[in-house]
Amino acid sequence: MNANILPLVASLDLAEANGLTPLLKGMSNEQQKQFMSIYMSKRREPVLILVCTLAGFVCFAGLQRFITDRIGLGLLYFFTGGFLFIGTIIDLFRYRKIAQGYNDKVARETAQIISNFN
DSSP states (O other), X not given: OOTTTHHHHHTSOHHHHHHHHHHHHTSOHHHHHHHHHHHHHHOOOHHHHHHHHHHHHHTOTTHHHXXXXXXXXXXXXXXXXXXXXXXXXXXXHHHHHHHHHXXXXXXXXXHHHHHHHO
């Protein structure tokens, strides 16, 4: 692994860093730098998902789904008040899993872009 990206990987939680390791192994140092640059700009922090979920109780239900590219589910949450707050309450407990799922998807897409581009 490229020594220049180690501080970026170290800033991630253990599960996320372990998920990125197989994607980074087959890449050159330049590809790893490009990957981390794109990935770090697109990923979502779990705390951001939590704050957006909490916003669903006071103003905008489904915001956490919109920022994780789940537009259809976000619209459903918005028009039903977060499934009458039940879905929003469930998302309060699942916010880390929502962020992890989105970040995994972004990592796979970014790795595909890097492999196709170079």
